[in-house]
Amino acid sequence: MGRPLPPRPGPAPRRNAGRRGLIGRRTRIGCTAAGSGAELRRPGAWREPSTCWRNRVSKRVVVWGTGFVGKMVIAEVLQHPEFELVGVGVSNLEKVGRDVGELCGLGPTGIIATDDVEGLIALAPDAVAHYGPTAAHADDNISLIGRFLRAGIDVVSTAMTPWVWPWASSNPPNWIEPIERACADGRASCFTTGIDPGFANDLFPMTLMGLCGEVRSVRALELLDYASYTGDYETEMGIGRPPEETSTLEIPEILVMAWGGTVPMIAEAAGIELDDITTTWEKWVTDKAIPSAKGVIEPGNVAAIRFQIHGNYRGEPRIVLEHVNRIGPDAAPDWPRGNTPECYRVEIDGSPTIIQETAFRSTAGDPVAGGCLATGLRALNAIPAVNASPPGWVTALDLPLIAGRGSIR
Structure with missing residues (x-):
C-alpha cells in the first residue's frame, strides 16, 4: 500500500x-x-557508496514538448547516463510522425514524436518531463498531466508556475483539485518548477x-x-x-x-x-x-x-x-x-x-537559452527524488539536495 x-x-x-x-x-x-501540517520525515539511513552509484539504474523518461526548452532538454537527455529517453510527446500535428532528432536539430534518434498519450503511458516511463505551454493554456495542461498521473506516472513540469506552491490562496481551485484527484487515483506525484517563479x-x-x-x-x-x-x-x-x-x-x-x-x-x-x-x-x-x-x-x-x-x-x-x-x-x-x-x-x-x-550563459549565444535550459534541467534532475516522494504535490520544500548526479562525465 x-x-x-x-x-x-x-x-x-x-x-x-x-x-x-x-x-x-x-x-x-x-x-x-x-504551516502545512505535514509530518517531518526522518532522513533515510546512510548507504554504502556502491549502492548510490555502482548499482544505479537510469530513469526511463518521456519528454512532452519540443519547444524552446523541451528540445534543449532532449539533447541533454540523449547523452545523460542517468536518463533514458523512451518517448516524446507533442501537441502540434505537424510534428507528429517525425524523428525527434529532426525536430530538435540533432541527428536521427529513432524516436518518433507522437500525440498518442495512451501509447506513451504504455511505455511505462518512470516520469514524464512536461515542457508544455504556460498557464494561459491551463485546461489543456491539466487534462494532459492528469492523464499521466492517473496512470501512476510521476510528472515534473515547468508549465503551470502557480503550482510551484499549490496551496497559495490565489490559485483557482479548478487548477488544483483535478491534479490532487489524479495524484490520489494513480498514487503519483507532481512537481512543478521554473526559474522565476x-x-x-x-x-x-x-x-x-x-x-x-x-x-x-x-x-x-x-x-x-x-x-x-x-x-x-x-x-x-x-x-x-x-x-x-x-x-x-x-x-x-x-x-x-x-x-x-x-x-x-x-x-x-x-x-x-x-x-x-x-x-x-x-x-x-x-x-x-x-x-x-x-x-x-x-x-x-x-x-x-x-x-x-x-x-x-x-x-x-x-x-x-x-x-x-x-x-x-x-x-x-x-x-x-x-x-x-x-x-x-x-x-x-x-x-x-x-x-x-x-x-x-549559453554557448549557443542566445542570451535567454542558459536560464531556460537550467529551468528544464531542474525539473529533469528532480525525477529520482520525485519518484521517491509520497503521492501528491511535491514542492522545493519536499526535495532533498539535487546535486546533478551524472553531470560530471
Missing part, C-alpha cells in the same frame, strides 16, 4: 485593499497561512537562509534586459505601451497568482504566518526611441517596469519578490541592476547578511 496523501493547508481569510495611481500602485492581496526565488533564498541565525528580510530579484526578448511583454507587462494602459500582470490578483507563489513558500520554510501579501507596480517612460528585437519603443511609451510582491510579517515586508525588466541598459537608470548583467539576485539582511548573484 502507498502512503496517504499529505494534508493540504487551508487558506487564511482573504483580505483585499489598496490604492491605485497611474504610474505606481500598492495593493494588498490575501495570503495562505503558513521557481528555483531563483525559492531554492536559492531558502538555501541561503539556512546559513543565517536571524533573517530580518529576504529579497529575490530578477534583473533582466528584455531587449532581445520576443515574447509578449506588451500585453503581459505593458512594455512598449502608453503608461495609462493597464497590462495583464499589473492586475494585483493576476500578478500574485502568476509570480507570488514562492512568497508563502518561503514563509512556510521560515515557520511564520504572513499578515498579508501586497504588491507594487511602477513604470518608467522613455523620452527617446529605444531599439529592441521586436522593433522600436517609441518616446512616451513604457520601456521598463518594476514590481514587488511583499510578504508582510508583523507589519513589515519581510519576504520580497522583485522584478526590474527594462529594454536596453540605459532604461530606468535609478532602479536596481546587478553587478553582473542579466542576473538573478538574492539579498538577505540578517546575521550574516548575504548577497548572491546568479547569471546563466
Whole structure:
C-alpha cells in the first residue's frame, strides 16, 4: 500500500485593499497561512557508496514538448547516463510522425514524436518531463498531466508556475483539485518548477537562509534586459505601451497568482504566518526611441517596469519578490541592476547578511537559452527524488539536495 496523501493547508481569510495611481500602485492581496501540517520525515539511513552509484539504474523518461526548452532538454537527455529517453510527446500535428532528432536539430534518434498519450503511458516511463505551454493554456495542461498521473506516472513540469506552491490562496481551485484527484487515483506525484517563479526565488533564498541565525528580510530579484526578448511583454507587462494602459500582470490578483507563489513558500520554510501579501507596480517612460528585437519603443511609451510582491510579517515586508525588466541598459537608470548583467539576485539582511548573484550563459549565444535550459534541467534532475516522494504535490520544500548526479562525465 502507498502512503496517504499529505494534508493540504487551508487558506487564511482573504483580505483585499489598496490604492491605485497611474504610474505606481500598492495593493494588498490575501495570503495562505503558513504551516502545512505535514509530518517531518526522518532522513533515510546512510548507504554504502556502491549502492548510490555502482548499482544505479537510469530513469526511463518521456519528454512532452519540443519547444524552446523541451528540445534543449532532449539533447541533454540523449547523452545523460542517468536518463533514458523512451518517448516524446507533442501537441502540434505537424510534428507528429517525425524523428525527434529532426525536430530538435540533432541527428536521427529513432524516436518518433507522437500525440498518442495512451501509447506513451504504455511505455511505462518512470516520469514524464512536461515542457508544455504556460498557464494561459491551463485546461489543456491539466487534462494532459492528469492523464499521466492517473496512470501512476510521476510528472515534473515547468508549465503551470502557480503550482510551484499549490496551496497559495490565489490559485483557482479548478487548477488544483483535478491534479490532487489524479495524484490520489494513480498514487503519483507532481512537481512543478521554473526559474522565476521557481528555483531563483525559492531554492536559492531558502538555501541561503539556512546559513543565517536571524533573517530580518529576504529579497529575490530578477534583473533582466528584455531587449532581445520576443515574447509578449506588451500585453503581459505593458512594455512598449502608453503608461495609462493597464497590462495583464499589473492586475494585483493576476500578478500574485502568476509570480507570488514562492512568497508563502518561503514563509512556510521560515515557520511564520504572513499578515498579508501586497504588491507594487511602477513604470518608467522613455523620452527617446529605444531599439529592441521586436522593433522600436517609441518616446512616451513604457520601456521598463518594476514590481514587488511583499510578504508582510508583523507589519513589515519581510519576504520580497522583485522584478526590474527594462529594454536596453540605459532604461530606468535609478532602479536596481546587478553587478553582473542579466542576473538573478538574492539579498538577505540578517546575521550574516548575504548577497548572491546568479547569471546563466549559453554557448549557443542566445542570451535567454542558459536560464531556460537550467529551468528544464531542474525539473529533469528532480525525477529520482520525485519518484521517491509520497503521492501528491511535491514542492522545493519536499526535495532533498539535487546535486546533478551524472553531470560530471
